[in-house]
Amino acid sequence: MLQHAIEDIKLEDIKQPNIKPKEIKKALKMAVMSLFSASAYAADNPWQVETSGLLYSESDSRVSAVEPVVSARKEFADEHYLNLKLVVDALTGATPSGALPSNSVQTFTRPSGNGSYIIQPGELPLDNTFHDTRVALSANWEQPLSDRLRGQTGVNFSQEYDFTSLGVSGNLARDFNDRNTTLSAGINLENDWIKPEGDIPTPFAAMQPEGAVQARGDSSDSKTVVDFLFGVTQVINARTVMQLSYSISQADGYLTDPFKILSVVDDATGDLVTTDAYRFENRPDKRSKQSLYWQTNYRLDRDRISFSYRYFWDDWDIKSHTLDLSYRWNFAENQFIEPELRYYQQTQAEFYEPLLLASDLLNDTLPEFASADQRLAEFNAVTVGVKYQRQLANNQHWNARLAMYQQSGEGSPDGVFGSNAQFDLFPSLTAVIAQVGYGFEW
Amino acid sequence: MGLNGNALHINQCAGGLVGRFRAMGCPCEIVLYGQPADLKPAMQQAYQCVVQLEQKYSRYVEGNMVARINAGQRVEVDSETVHLLEFAQRCYQLSDGLFDITSGVLRNLWRFTKDASVPNIEAIVGLLPLIGWQKVDWQPPYIQLRPGMQIDLGGIVKEYAVDQVAQHIESTPLSGFLINLGGDIYVEQQDLSYPAWRIGIERPDAGPVITLEIRRGGVATSGATHRYLWHQGKRYGHILNPKTGWPLEDAPQSITVASNTCTEAGLWSTLAMLQGIHAEAFLAENSVQSWCYR
Numbered sequence: 001m002l003q004h005a006i007e008d009i010k011l012e013d014i015k016q017p018n019i020k021p022k023e024i025k026k027a028l029k030m031a032v033m034s035l036f037s038a039s040a041y042a043a044d045n046p047w048q049v050e051t052s053g054l055l056y057s058e059s060d061s062r063v064s065a066v067e068p069v070v071s072a073r074k075e076f077a078d079e080h081y082l083n084l085k086l087v088v089d090a091l092t093g094a095t096p097s098g099a100l101p102s103n104s105v106q107t108f109t110r111p112s113g114n115g116s117y118i119i120q121p122g123e124l125p126l127d128n129t130f131h132d133t134r135v136a137l138s139a140n141w142e143q144p145l146s147d148r149l150r151g152q153t154g155v156n157f158s159q160e161y162d163f164t165s166l167g168v169s170g171n172l173a174r175d176f177n178d179r180n181t182t183l184s185a186g187i188n189l190e191n192d193w194i195k196p197e198g199d200i201p202t203p204f205a206a207m208q209p210e211g212a213v214q215a216r217g218d219s220s221d222s223k224t225v226v227d228f229l230f231g232v233t234q235v236i237n238a239r240t241v242m243q244l245s246y247s248i249s250q251a252d253g254y255l256t257d258p259f260k261i262l263s264v265v266d267d268a269t270g271d272l273v274t275t276d277a278y279r280f281e282n283r284p285d286k287r288s289k290q291s292l293y294w295q296t297n298y299r300l301d302r303d304r305i306s307f308s309y310r311y312f313w314d315d316w317d318i319k320s321h322t323l324d325l326s327y328r329w330n331f332a333e334n335q336f337i338e339p340e341l342r343y344y345q346q347t348q349a350e351f352y353e354p355l356l357l358a359s360d361l362l363n364d365t366l367p368e369f370a371s372a373d374q375r376l377a378e379f380n381a382v383t384v385g386v387k388y389q390r391q392l393a394n395n396q397h398w399n400a401r402l403a404m405y406q407q408s409g410e411g412s413p414d415g416v417f418g419s420n421a422q423f424d425l426f427p428s429l430t431a432v433i434a435q436v437g438y439g440f441e442w
Numbered sequence: 443m444g445l446n447g448n449a450l451h452i453n454q455c456a457g458g459l460v461g462r463f464r465a466m467g468c469p470c471e472i473v474l475y476g477q478p479a480d481l482k483p484a485m486q487q488a489y490q491c492v493v494q495l496e497q498k499y500s501r502y503v504e505g506n507m508v509a510r511i512n513a514g515q516r517v518e519v520d521s522e523t524v525h526l527l528e529f530a531q532r533c534y535q536l537s538d539g540l541f542d543i544t545s546g547v548l549r550n551l552w553r554f555t556k557d558a559s560v561p562n563i564e565a566i567v568g569l570l571p572l573i574g575w576q577k578v579d580w581q582p583p584y585i586q587l588r589p590g591m592q593i594d595l596g597g598i599v600k601e602y603a604v605d606q607v608a609q610h611i612e613s614t615p616l617s618g619f620l621i622n623l624g625g626d627i628y629v630e631q632q633d634l635s636y637p638a639w640r641i642g643i644e645r646p647d648a649g650p651v652i653t654l655e656i657r658r659g660g661v662a663t664s665g666a667t668h669r670y671l672w673h674q675g676k677r678y679g680h681i682l683n684p685k686t687g688w689p690l691e692d693a694p695q696s697i698t699v700a701s702n703t704c705t706e707a708g709l710w711s712t713l714a715m716l717q718g719i720h721a722e723a724f725l726a727e728n729s730v731q732s733w734c735y736r
Contacts, residue, residue: 024536024713024728025728027532027536028536028706028709028710028713029706030532031529031532031533031536031709032529032703032705032706032709034525034528034529035525035526035528035529035602035705036605036609036703036705079520146505146510147507147510147515147517147518178516179518
């Protein structure tokens with residue numbers, strides 16, 4: 001029986017394959033040509049370079065910044081990418097020092113101890129000492145590790161006048177479910193060193209007049225930050241992609257801002273005390289942050305909507321919500337306009353204090369930690385912007401973005417009383433962001 | 443680099459360098475002529491190119507893409523492999539199903555050595571469900587085999603590697619070169635002040651050696667004179683018919699073809715071999731420059 005089957009097949013096969021001679025030569029040449037035309041261009045991919053310049057300018061001559069960025073990406077082998085990025089920030093201007101406005105002229109000593117600046121009555125004290133340039137470099141390599149697994153590893157370095165940061169990162173992403181689901185896990189390790197002008201202030205030490213000896217500790221300090229990131233990306237349907245991620249971060253070390261101070265006021269009147277009226281702040285040396293992030297991209301027939309929400313909380317008792325919405329209007333084949341709207345809101349840190357009470361200093365009942373840094377206060381912010389991009393020939397494009405940022409907080413937060421109640425401790429801040437970019441292949 | 447015993451050995455020859463190594467189961471030879479400083483880097487580059495393709499497409503490298511495909515996983519392949527598999531599919535169509543990269547499992551049964559015998563018939567029939575490119579789920583760039591099926595790109599990759607190396611080293615200004623991976627060859631000698639390459643064609647009969655003079659092009663041979671078995675007074679050559687699981691009948695012992703590229707030459711010689719008794723007629727009809735021996 002079996003033997004028969006075999007014999008049948010063999011007989012069947014004696015007929016020669018059915019190839020038409022005239023067609024085969026052409027077909028064969030085509031097959032060989034397409035094999036080589038394909039593999040030839042994979043030989044060397046160009047660098048994809050993005051350049052941009054950003055201008056950030058706060059109202060009332062506060063901070064202004066210029067930020068050029070150059071990034072480059074190249075595929076070295078199939079899906080093996082090297083990413084490089086250089087960012088330079090040049091900042092000038094003034095930021096709130098943490099001190100309260102006053103009815104009289106206030107004089108503050110510069111961090112170096114050699115020099116001072118004056119704030120007029122009724123004005124929010126801004127420290128204009130800082131003038132810094134930051135250079136940040138990062139390199140990142142990504143490649144497939146197996147059919148479904150991709151790996152990424154990177155280093156980053158940044159340097160400022162008084163601050164150095166060095167970090168390494170690694171990330172693994174695995175596809176499941178016909179590549180409709182991607183799970184990822186990543187880790188970042190960072191070490192930062194700070195060496196402030198005039199050394200590290202002693203917590204709650206009084207700011208001494210210009211030329212006097214300041215109460216200072218070590219000349220430098222450091223912190224370490226460990227971040228873990230877990231994410232899932234899910235293709236919902238042909239139009240919708242969702243991403244959900246959770247991150248947890250632990251910082252240990254010097255987390256205080258050595259330039260921020262608090263005003264000491266009289267318990268009854270709220271007036272500044274006459275001696276040792278400014279004290280350096282003090283923050284915990286640990287901070288544990290967590291966040292949940294959800295993003296959805298929805299592709300319409302022509303346009304694209306992107307929405308994201310982030311909930312952040314930490315053990316300093318700051319909670320924040322960030323909502324982001326953008327609509328990419330592809331009104332022409334090679335151009336788009338993308339309006340964006342972003343809303344941010346945060347609660348204050350548990351040790352945020354607009355001021356210190358003279359009695360607490362006298363009775364040694366100061367809180368363990370206190371800071372009047374506005375970034376730790378309750379506030380909200382809205383960003384409204386629009387981006388335009390135009391695609392050119394040869395894989396070049398340019399774009400321009402204009403955005404406005406408005407921040408507002410509680411002008412008279414809890415704990416403010418007496419003569420301080422007349423001042424706006426959190427005047428609204430408006431900033432303009434202008435950005436131009438150009439991308440090309442090299 | 444390279445596996446044990448497969449290392450590149452470079453020797454001087456008059457005006458050039460000869461590199462010898464083993465790859466893809468064959469002795470390989472690369473000869474380069476040109477500026478002395480250019481030759482060694484070009485040789486290394488050529489060798490690396492072969493080794494990389496071997497690592498990528500060999501069935502014997504653990505964990506590579508072919509191994510994952512043969513383990514039955516659904517694999518997303520890179521663009522180079524997409525084009526190789528598309529090419530394999532074209533070969534399958536052009537040969538009416540006789541040139542089939544899934545037919546390699548048959549070689550686990552058939553041994554073409556002097557004292558080998560015809561395998562068990564049940565075993566052959568049992569393998570047939572595992573053979574046939576039409577059973578492969580190929581939706582570029584995804585491929586998935588049925589359990590037990592295997593692909594073997596060995597019948598394509600060696601010729602492809604010859605042409606790829608030729609393409610790679612063309613970036614070096616060489617006056618001439620020869621790439622020979624186990625008898626699959628590409629040569630170039632554009633400088634007319636030098637003689638053309640002379641390639642001897644191996645023939646199974648005792649006739650005089652034929653020498654082919656060629657300035658630029660590929661040469662490939664199908665069939666091997668020492669790979670056959672005798673069974674009940676009949677000679678079985680090593681080219682198997684994937685439809686029956688038996689060796690092709692009346693196939694020539696060897697066919698050598700010269701063409702523009704090594705891949706094209708290899709495809710002509712394989713397709714001609716699969717024509718069996720009509721091999722010579724097939725080659726003549728298509729005016730292929732060829733040497734066919736029975």
